[in-house]
Amino acid sequence: MENGNNAAASPEEVRRSPAFGWAARDTSGVLSPFTFSRRKNGENDVTIKILYCGICHSDLHSVKNEWQNSVYPIVPGHEIVGVVTEVGGKVDRFKVGDHAGVGCMVNSCRSCHECAGHHENHCPGMILTYNSTDVDGTVTYGGYSDSVVVEEHFAVRFPAGMPVDRGAPLLCAGITVYSPMKRFGFDVPGKHIGVVGLGGLGHVAVKFGKAFGAKVTVISTSPSKRQEAVERLGADAFLVSKDPDEMKAAWRLGEPWTA
Numbered sequence: 001m002e003n004g005n006n007a008a009a010s011p012e013e014v015r016r017s018p019a020f021g022w023a024a025r026d027t028s029g030v031l032s033p034f035t036f037s038r039r040k041n042g043e044n045d046v047t048i049k050i051l052y053c054g055i056c057h058s059d060l061h062s063v064k065n066e067w068q069n070s071v072y073p074i075v076p077g078h079e080i081v082g083v084v085t086e087v088g089g090k091v092d093r094f095k096v097g098d099h100a101g102v103g104c105m106v107n108s109c110r111s112c113h114e115c116a117g118h119h120e121n122h123c124p125g126m127i128l129t130y131n132s133t134d135v136d137g138t139v140t141y142g143g144y145s146d147s148v149v150v151e152e153h154f155a156v157r158f159p160a161g162m163p164v165d166r167g168a169p170l171l172c173a174g175i176t177v178y179s180p181m182k183r184f185g186f187d188v189p190g191k192h193i194g195v196v197g198l199g200g201l202g203h204v205a206v207k208f209g210k211a212f213g214a215k216v217t218v219i220s221t222s223p224s225k226r227q228e229a230v231e232r233l234g235a236d237a238f239l240v241s242k243d244p245d246e247m248k249a250a251w252r253l254g255e256p257w258t259a
C-alpha cells in the first residue's frame with residue numbers, strides 16, 4: 001500500500017482507515033471539519049457507518065471544557081446509530097446491514113469484578129467513546145463523524161423496524177433516566193414522578209414515566225415548554241419553578257398542578 005505521497009505506508013497506516021468528523025479545537029463551542037483515522041476492524045469488532053448521532057449536554061460540557069478534562073481536538077457524540085458495514089470473524093451478534101448503536105463507552109478491561117458483574121461502567125479501565133485513550137494508545141473520537149469501529153460487546157442491536165433517528169437519544173439520555181427509574185421501582189403504575197428540567201434527559205423521563213403508568217409533573221424554568229410537556233409528551237402537570245405562586249400552590253395541594 002502507498003500513501004498519498006507515493007511513499008510506502010507505515011505499519012501504523014496499514015492498520016488504520018481514514019475517517020471524517022467534526023471537532024472542537026478550543027472552548028469556543030465551534031466545531032470544524034477534521035480528518036483522522038480509526039483502527040481497522042478487528043476480529044471482535046463491528047464497523048458502523050454512522051447515520052445519526054444525538055446531542056447530549058455532556059457533549060457541550062466537553063466541547064467547552066467545562067469539566068476541565070478536554071483534550072483537543074475533540075470529536076463529540078455518544079448517542080450513535082448507524083448501519084453495520086463490517087464484522088470481525090468472531091462477531092456473532094451482528095451482521096452487515098444490521099442497525100446498531102454505540103453509547104458513551106467503547107471498551108473496558110473485561111476482567112475485573114465490575115466487568116464480570118456486567119457493570120462495565122464502573123470499571124476503572126473503562127474507555128469512553130471520545131476524549132479517552134484507547135487500548136492501542138490512540139485517542140477515541142465520537143459520533144459526530146462518518147464511522148466508528150467498536151468491540152461488539154459495546155454495540156447495541158436496534159430491532160428491525162425501530163426508527164434509528166428516534167432511537168439515538170436512548171443511548172445516553174434514555175439509559176441515564178431509565179436505569180434509576182427501574183432500580184428505584186418507578187416502573188409500576190400509580191406512582192407520581194417529578195421531572196426537573198425538560199431537556200434531553202428530562203423529555204425521555206417524561207415518556208418513560210407515562211409508559212410506566214405514572215402521573216408525571218414537569219418542573220421547568222421555561223414557561224414556553226408547557227405545551228410541549230403536556231400536549232406532545234403527555235405530562236399530567238407542568239410547574240414553572242421560577243413562579244413562586246405556582247410552586248407554593250403545588251406545595252399546598254400536594255397534588256399535580258393542573259396542566
Ligand SMILES: NC(=O)C1=CN([C@@H]2O[C@H](COP(=O)(O)OP(=O)(O)OC[C@H]3O[C@@H](n4cnc5c(N)ncnc54)[C@H](OP(=O)(O)O)[C@@H]3O)[C@@H](O)[C@H]2O)C=CC1
Nearest residue numbers: 056057058061172173176197198199200201202220221222
Ligand atoms: N450518566 C450521566 O451522569 C449523565 C449526565 N448527563 C448530564 O445531565 C445534564 C443534563 O443533560 P441534558 O438533558 O442533555 O441537558 P439539556 O441541556 O438538554 O437539558 C437540561 C435542562 O435543565 C434545565 N435547566 C437549564 N439550566 C437550568 C438552571 N440554571 N436551573 C434549573 N434548570 C435548568 C432546562 O430545562 P427547563 O427549561 O425545563 O428548566 C434544560 O433544558 C448535563 O449536565 C449532562 O452533562 C447527561 C447524560 C448522562
Ligand SMILES: O=C/C=C/c1ccc(O)c(O)c1
Nearest residue numbers: 056057058059078104128172
Ligand atoms: O466517567 C465517566 C463519565 C461518563 C459520562 C458519559 C456520558 C455522559 O453524558 C456523561 O455525563 C458522563
